[in-house]
Amino acid sequence: MVFASYEFLVFFTFVLALYWIFPKRNWQNLLLLVSSAVFYGWIAPWHVLVLFGSTVMDYLLALGMARWKSRSTALLWIGVTLNLGLLAFIKYFVWLRPPLNVFFTENFGVQSGIFATHIILPLGVSFYALKKIGYLIDINRGSLKPERDLIAFAAYISFFPQVFSGPIDRPQKLLAQLQSARYWSGSNFHHAWTLLVMGFFKKIVIADTVNVFVDQVFLMQEPSKVFLIVGALGFTLQILVDFSSYTDLSRGFAFLLGLQTAENFNKPYLALTPGEFWNRWHMSFSFWLRDYVFFPLRRAMLKTKRIPEFVSQAIPPLVTMFISGLWHGTGFTFIVWGLYYGVLIAAYQWAGIRGEWKPENRIGRFLAWLVMFNFIVFGWAIFRAGSLPWLWNVLIVAPFSNTPAELTAALVILTMTAFYALLLLAKHIVDQTSPDRVNLRAFYYAAAAALTVIFMNSSSPDFIYFQF
Helix, strand or coil: CCCCCHHHHHHHHHHHHHHHHCCCHHHHHHHHHHHHHHHHCCCCCHHHHHHHHHHHHHHHHHHHHHHCHHHHHHHHHHHHHHHHHHHHHHHCHHHHHHHHHHHHHHHHCCCHHHHCCCCCCCCCHHHHHHHHHHHHHHHHHCCCCCCCCHHHHHHHHHCCCCCCCCCCCCCCCHHHHHCCCCCCCHHHHHHHHHHHHHHHHHHHHHHHHHHHHHHHHHCCCCCCHHHHHHHHHHHHHHHHHHHHHHHHHHHHHHHHCCCCCCCCCCCHHHCCCHHHHHHHCCHHHHHHHHHHHHHHHHHHHHHCCCCCHHHHHHHHHHHHHHHHHHHHCCCHHHHHHHHHHHHHHHHHHHCCCCCCCCCCCHHHHHHHHHHHHHHHHHHHHHHHCCCHHHHHHHHHHCCCCCCHHHHHHHHHHHHHHHHHHHHHHHHHHHHCCCCCCHHHHHHHHHHHHHHHHHHHCCCCCHHHCCCC
16 A cells, blocks of 8 residues: 555545544554554555564563663664564565575475565565664663553554655654644644645656656666766656655654654755765664764774774764665665765765865855765666666766767756756745745645646656657
């Protein structure tokens, strides 16, 4: 079940009605838990067993950490290991399947089809595993007390508006709200409707449309450099609107349920440095890495006197971004993409550019932004590439353009990318207008809603396909 579907809208309407008909905290939490089970297990009900089995495990581990403080660290490592083990198994199941089939066939006489290719693996493990690991770490640090209400804790971990793609809300924020009473207020709708309109608009009108020609570029066997450039620019737009649209929808639905969840994006493409980019991009994940990986590692490096300073400064961003690459995907392109940002952050730090660095004059700020934006686009090219040899061939071997027709097609793709980027820019401009321009904002959001309905009820945008 996906947000941009009629079945989800019917599902959510039913849940919302029941949620506010009986505004009691325990009932609302139980309803959220049941609704999350239905939502998460919509395609494959056994996914719910994975989600709630791991949730109960961490619930018990947290209680044990509070009861047996001398064994808290050991229990923490058990929880972290089990969560990372589950995450690694799900992510690398495709690679693990052949040796597992051979092992079970040779040792137990089980047919190799036990690990069938058609198995649908659980989604969202990357997100709720980090929720649970952060929860256990905070319990071990003493900054959080374990939740004794299993229903509230399970509702927090499995909260259906964010179980697939975040945000990765901390228990101090979301779980604390689940422990409190919620009552309907007009502000719930006031905060929700713009997020929902923009979420559907960005996903259906912009992301799904741009994705059509981006896929064409990156599925080409031997594209020219000009196609890589326009494809990377298109993907730079697509991944922002696709990912941020899910966050908008997640936050909008949460507001309707009387819950406030974390923002995840803050104009990341305006960043002047790689550190600033990650403070603006997928912020709940970036802050998770900062608090649970980067800061502890940097403190450990500072305590180690024998390591040269430039090495101790470089290791934390390299390790942190390497983990980020592993978390995002299973191919070598993701690892290289993560290390690429680790090197960028370390290089900027070595040059003395860190924190809230900003040139004093406009020309300097523009040049800093232009350099960083090019780094971002190239990074997304690595991220989206089918393989490292494919990317190497395009960068080193392929010509800039094979024929004049390719330049024409590339210009069309670039124009379409710019057009949809302008739609997004218009939203920013409208939101920045003075409060007395309410009519302008209302017109924009009404137009966005109308376009969304039109695109949602139309067939796939075949008019975008080109014969490259």
